[in-house]
Every structure is written in C-alpha cells, then in structure tokens.
Amino acid sequence: MGIKKNDTVSWNTSQGATEGKAVEKRTKEFTFDGQKFKASDDDPYWIVESSKSGKQAAHKESSLKAK
Template structure:
C-alpha cells in the first residue's frame, strides 16, 4: 500500500484513543524526530508522517494506515 500513500492522501489508523483520521504529510526514509521522539526510518523500513485535523503529527508504518 506504500505506493498509494502520497502527500494529502486521507488515511485512518488505530491510536490509543480509538480510530484517528488525518492525511499523509510525507514519507521518510531516514531518521527524524517528531515531538522529541526518534523515528527510526530507513530505506528498508520507511515511515509515513501523518497529521490530524488538529495539527498533531505522528509517524506510522505504511501497513498501519488505511486509506479513506
């Protein structure tokens, strides 16, 4: 599904508070930080940065996201 997730794609994912909804910001393939949390992304382990409507950002594996 990774190839279908482009910037702006609406997605949903499971979070501690239930189902979260948002959009794809970008795909990362190198280590980065979000809210002082290390995202261990690589070419072999890409991560997708998503943003909720409230502006919160998180990183998820593409397999954890469902296209809406």
C-alpha cells in the same frame, strides 16, 4: 502500499481510529517530537496530520490505511 502525499489515511490510537492526511514520507532515521524513528526504504514512516486536532505524528506506513 501506495500512500501518497495529501492522501486521506486512518490509523489506530488508544482512543480509537483517527483520520487525517499524509504530510511527508520519511525513509531515513529521523527525530520527531523528541522521539527517534528508524525509517528506511523498506519500512517508511509518514508524518500525518489529524483532521480532528490538527496535530502531527509519525506512523509506520504499515500502520496506516488509505481511504
């Protein structure tokens, strides 16, 4: 997919599309904000930061679109 740290990305939320930046790629199982995620080299997750709220969230790389 080719997302790199600090890239501007977008993703879908219940409120619609949101934009922010890719902060950190995770390729091993991790816990974020009280939730467990099963990331792997084949199915990585990114910690993203919303440009609107500044809040961070974890999303599968496959659900992100690079801008």
